[in-house]
Amino acid sequence: MIGIWAALLPIKSPESCTAIDLPALAVWALQFAPRVAIVEDAVLIEIGASARLFGGLEHLRVQIEKEAKELGVESIAWAPTGTAALALARSRVPDGFAAPLPAILDKLPLETVTAVAHHHGTLHRLGARTLGDVRKLPRGGLSRRFDKALLLGLDQAYGMRPEVYEWALLPETFSARLEFLFRVETAPALMFGARRLLLQMSGWLAARHMGVTAITLRWAHDAMRAKTAGTGGEITVRTAEPTQSVEHLGRLLTEHLAKVELLAPAGDIELLALEAVPIVQESKSLLPETTRQGEATSLVLERIQARLGKDRVVRPLLLQDHRPEWMQRWQCADEPRPRSAPGFHETPLPTWVLPEPLRLAERDNRPYYQGALQLLLGPDRVEGGWWHRVGDGEHAEQGNVQRDYWVALSRHAGLLWIFQRRLASDETGWFLHGHFA
Template identity: 30%
Template structure:
């Protein structure tokens, strides 16, 4: 069996370059994405121009603007960056089927037995770099026998190790290690730089098989993926490179720094296993049908759809899923593609309910010179559960009738939504508020369930509601004997109330700045029953208003 070979791909500017792909002009300016860390705004991802301006990742935004006045920033959007990394995950599958993501900005590929398909490891690494350059992405590659070694080479190979402390680093090390450290690090004070290990390629990022130790030795201890506190403790003792640790007794390292450091060393050198666990591919439900001769008649397309919908629904049922949104693609013989999409009111896998939604919109497809191939995909699907009616025969029959009635309503919503759009069909739902105009909310019927229990108000509510309209009447909390509204004069025959409603104190409603309201049901001499209220006044003046009418 060939030696295990792991390729690590690190995209150091993933967040910034994702936005540069959409707005190319950002590449000409210092550009960075901004994230909130510990209550402060810091730079999350930088473009090449921003790095050349002296900015660095994790730098506070105010310091960055002080250093670079023309810095352009955008907020970091982690979930979109994760989706972009997922797209790169699918791209990396061309090199090996064993690909894993390392959020937020890296991929790991198990290349065991695959490199020869691309002419070897170095040609493969060159092709990866070229593909990323074509995509507008910066990438750093590391290839070794272990995941830890590949991770370290991708991020630290070829980079100068810098000290975060001023002065001679040797003078600041512990006394017990000062003598050995002086011999080991004499070249950092003007001596000859030690030669690069022969097992590492010219780029310094490909370690030859079996040479992980030699490749790791010149790298800083941060390449072992250990926490910052452990790194600082090792630096204070003069242990700055991985090679300084490889010769140390493991028992002493474990007692001083814990098992985490020793485990990372063993993983990087191959003494401890660290498997690459690829992500499970998402379920994709799609079928296609190719034709020996191009078709263009609506009857032929409908007949083909019947076969495709049945196959698609059978696959969905096997996985316990239901289609919510379907996409139909028509590939024409002139190498053009036309498509349409439909959304069902509920997710299901019944071909007799999905087919009418597609046939309704077939007229938007242009067959042109003819259709060579049809492709049908469930681009949105949800889990569904089979329901079995059991018990008394009459109860089961009533349950089946309710289920059929619900399915008929859902099909009607789906057909209307296919014509007008899913958002055009709405239904009202109760809302948790005692303010009259906020006791109900409007939801899209395709994405909501019918309201089962509508809470009854403490007192009757009017059938019609409108925004409060001023009523000309004396400024008195008692219901007026006569008042003028909408240009007509009314006389009060009877009044029922009051019902006091106060605004929600945690919200600022502009219409409720007039303070508490006393609502009255007033019967007039014109035969109308109006819903009047007296506003007691807050930041606005008091007075009478009309907001609704009873049936």
């Protein structure tokens, strides 16, 4: 079938730690097109129908070649047919569109097309050294002296007969393993192989239109280890939002691994996508949009959290509670944010709330704080908390309150938030509870 085919030929040397197996390479390639096949020692991709989705053929070609080299692909070739692309990749000829296809293929040796390579000895004795030499031989004689596969392979390479492939299928879950050919002594050095696994996972996520919110990196200790070291270890990294970004996940893994100490040298690693959820694609505007500079705030916070610790990066959370002391709490930045609580106060809320209300002096039943206070807004009654116990054990107290809040003006201190207690069991009087900016 005439189209736009790419043939990816991985590194064959078993001594290379960057070699990738064909099934893993096929899973990665499925993000670019649904027509991906494992053929002999290579992976074939037909991208003709997908080029527009990636910004054009040239943009897609650059992206495939860049990521494929990181995954350990040593030869990439492009051609109108899959068999031709595979032959060009074996010959290290990258472009099958630079000239008419027959002119390019005729110069290739017999070994580049498997169906022809099977009869290399006989064809060589007939004087054929290239694919062009074989095509010059009488087709009738070739069909009688050789099997049907020879002419079929030649015709498919030159686009004269359709090609039939068994397309690769996308797995439901993702897990990938990489074995090192050397012992890794430190945890940060694991990122050398973890990045390649992240690239594979990114391809799987893109093909499934999903993003991860949790990944796990596992490592197995080398066989020559102390018994106390155990078999290995693992770390789990979580994100606040689903992501496919290799760079972001790589930075988070780097920050976490910097705090890990290997109990023994590691021999291999495994990456798993623990939680994957669908990503809702945003509609693009027809009008030009201003390019946003820098990273999203959520990505920056995740990286800082990975560096400083989960409990060091927090954000305020508004709760559905009338009482100012319990209206807000702090939660970890990566925890899901619940729906915003509705407002309960009719008067404005202060910028700063005191940890403990401050008892105010009174003169003629009027509150004083650096002078007489003028009541501007109020009262705003807050009542509730009978269900709440403050403290532990014998010292626990009931959190029930009944207060009338006012916005008051002080000539020296500015706007203040004060209240007056109404419960008979409480100490009556006026209290300062907050300041306005």
